[in-house]
Amino acid sequence: xxxxxxxxxxxxxxxxxxxxxxxxxxxxxxxxxxxxxxxxxxxxxxxxxxxxxxxxxxxxxxxxxxxxxxxxxxxxxxxxxxxxxxxxxxxxxxxxxxxxxxxxxxxxxxxxxxxxxxxxxxxxxxxxxxxxxxxxxxxxxxxxxxxxxxxxxxxxxxxxxxxxxxxxxxxxxxxxxxxxxxxxxxxxxxxxxxxxxxxxxxxxxxxxxxxxxxxxxxxxxxxxxxxxxxxxxxxxxxxxxxxxxxxxxxxxxxxxxxxxxxxxxxxxxxxxxxxxxxxxxxxxxxxxxxxxxxxxxxxxxxxxxxxxxxxxxxxxxxxxxxxxxxxxxxxxxxxxxxxxxxxxxxxxxxxxxxxxxxxxxxxxxxxxxxxxxxxxxxxxxxxxxxxxxxxxxxxxxxxxxxxxxxxxxxxxxxxxxxxxxxxxxxxxxxxxxxxxxxxxxxxxxxxxxxxxxxxxxxxxxxxxxxxxxxxxxxxxxxxxxxxxxxxxxxxxxxxxx
Ligand code: NAD
Numbered sequence: 128x129x130x131x132x133x134x135x136x137x138x139x140x141x142x143x144x145x146x147x148x149x150x151x152x153x154x155x156x157x158x159x160x161x162x163x164x165x166x167x168x169x170x171x172x173x174x175x176x177x178x179x180x181x182x183x184x185x186x187x188x189x190x191x192x193x194x195x196x197x198x199x200x201x202x203x204x205x206x207x208x209x210x211x212x213x214x215x216x217x218x219x220x221x222x223x224x225x226x227x228x229x230x231x232x233x234x235x236x237x238x239x240x241x242x243x244x245x246x247x248x249x250x251x252x253x254x255x256x257x258x259x260x261x262x263x264x265x266x267x268x269x270x271x272x273x274x275x276x277x278x279x280x281x282x283x284x285x286x287x288x289x290x291x292x293x294x295x296x297x298x299x300x301x302x303x304x305x306x307x308x309x310x311x312x313x314x315x316x317x318x319x320x321x322x323x324x325x326x327x328x329x330x331x332x333x334x335x336x337x338x339x340x341x342x343x344x345x346x347x348x349x350x351x352x353x354x355x356x357x358x359x360x361x362x363x364x365x366x367x368x369x370x371x372x373x374x375x376x377x378x379x380x381x382x383x384x385x386x387x388x389x390x391x392x393x394x395x396x397x398x399x400x401x402x403x404x405x406x407x408x409x410x411x412x413x414x415x416x417x418x419x420x421x422x423x424x425x426x427x428x429x430x431x432x433x434x435x436x437x438x439x440x441x442x443x444x445x446x447x448x449x450x451x452x453x454x455x456x457x458x459x460x461x462x463x464x465x466x467x468x469x470x471x472x473x474x475x476x477x478x479x480x481x482x483x484x485x486x487x488x489x490x491x492x493x494x495x496x497x498x499x500x501x502x503x504x505x506x507x508x509x510x511x512x513x514x515x516x517x518x519x520x521x522x523x524x525x526x527x528x529x530x531x532x533x534x535x536x537x538x539x540x541x542x543x544x545x546x547x548x549x550x551x552x553x554x555x556x557x558x559x560x561x562x563x564x565x566x567x568x569x570x571x572x573x574x575x576x577x578x579x580x581x582x583x584x585x586x587x588x589x590x591x592x593x594x595x596x597x598x599x600x601x602x603x604x605x606x607x608x609x610x611x612x613x614x615x616x617x618x619x620x621x622x623x624x
Contacts, residue, residue: 132329152448172326192242209224220440248261254622276406279311284350284576286315340362374583386542391427395424407582437480437481459491474517523551533580535578536559537558540563576589
């Protein structure tokens with residue numbers, strides 16, 4: 128049985144004192160274990176990353192970018208193995224894992240572009256014979272802490288850009304599905320990344336707390352649930368670190384009476400149930416404007432849901448796989464039950480799903496709940512399962528009120544044929560990522576990803592232009608060389624032109 132180790136300074140290091148089982152979520156069987164880093168293991172990794180920083184910072188930018196080009200080629204070459212590793216520990220079906228990997232590779236492509244991004248700003252003659260420029264310097268050792276649901280894509284949101292900007296990096300992936308992240312980091316080394324620039328350390332709170340408090344770590348990127356994001360942000364910033372902490376979500380789709388309902392149904396099927404709903408951009412609430420839209424939407428969803436295919440990663444025609452763990456499945460089931468006891472109507476009940484193959488894993492089927500209201504736990508909490516709640520509104524303002532009043536503000540979308548409504552919605556809705564007839568408006572790598580309200584703690588979003596700003600620090604230099612024609616005598620006034 129395999130034991131997953133860390134990758135520190137280009138070498139595999141295995142912690143044996145504390146381990147966690149790695150289960151295949153489609154069977155519930157233990158397939159291996161992961162060694163959890165002690166504080167000392169993490170301190171060793173930080174020391175390695177700190178030692179690698181000066182030479183890496185001074186490596187010409189084009190050389191760093193060339194490694195990213197080769198890294199992209201390695202990722203494409205090993206795509207099937209990566210998707211297999213994701214599936215074995217996460218349960219994702221290969222077609223979905225391939226989508227995750229493609230979106231991750233986009234971020235490597237963006238990182239190839241950092242020499243252009245880091246050019247800075249220059250002004251000549253800001254004063255007599257004086258030039259001034261701003262440059263973006265790397266921070267030093269930076270760290271990323273990532274969730275289970277995108278074991279490859281979310282790490283790739285972070286370190287390709289961070290290291291291309293000249294930082295060294297420590298990744299603490301989810302302890303629930305670490306193998307794909309380790310494999311991918313190994314590929315970065317195969318692409319020519321020097322040892323110590325990228326280190327992967329597996330662990331739990333002990334490892335994370337060491338990162339948050341060690342003064343050699345300059346910045347923390349976190350993606351995960353909101354309670355953890357909030358606490359990580361508070362601890363990291365109180366230790367003087369820059370921090371961006373992306374949290375959970377409850378993404379609403381509003382369906383207007385004029386929308387193309389068939390199109391909305393197809394869009395919602397993938398957005399609500401894809402990846403078992405374990406996506407921070409999953410649509411988990413459909414707000415139907417008017418009873419007619421609600422009834423057609425529910426009828427369409429009910430018909431489509433009858434042919435959902437649930438099963439393991441072994442069959443690539445499955446629509447989605449299991450949830451990550453037995454404990455998570457039990458939580459999802461209990462939230463469905465709570466909706467029923469709170470008075471909502473269970474239109475499609477996924478609590479005892481028909482699974483294509485072996486059903487001993489952590490499966491929940493697609494679930495549709497109508498007449499959900501704001502006071503219900505199933506509405507307030509992020510369920511993170513294949514569950515779509517329907518709420519009803521009388522008009523667009525009332526529908527937007529649901530989105531705006533919710534504690535989360537990650538993504539949202541509007542289905543309509545009305546341009547005026549679409550513009551009003553995107554101008555006034557309180558969420559960071561907005562779709563118009565686009566159910567999963569996940570920004571491409573050259574924009575940035577981030578929610579509003581309690582979906583993001585910090586000022587800068589992930590990847591893209593914000594990512595580059597997050598992983599660099601501005602320095603502005605003002606320069607004059609002595610010149611006989613410009614000699615000045617001492618002045619005690621504040622310098623001005
Ligand atoms: P999680 O918060 O349980 O774990 C995320 C990371 O934090 C893991 O690496 C974990 O080891 C670590 N961690 C967990 N508890 C900790 C603690 N008490 N102290 C220190 N570190 C701790 O999240 P998860 O269950 O792995 O992922 C699902 C969550 O992530 C969902 O809420 C989902 O919405 C969110 N998510 C958000 C985004 C986004 O971009 N906003 C993207 C993906 C996932």
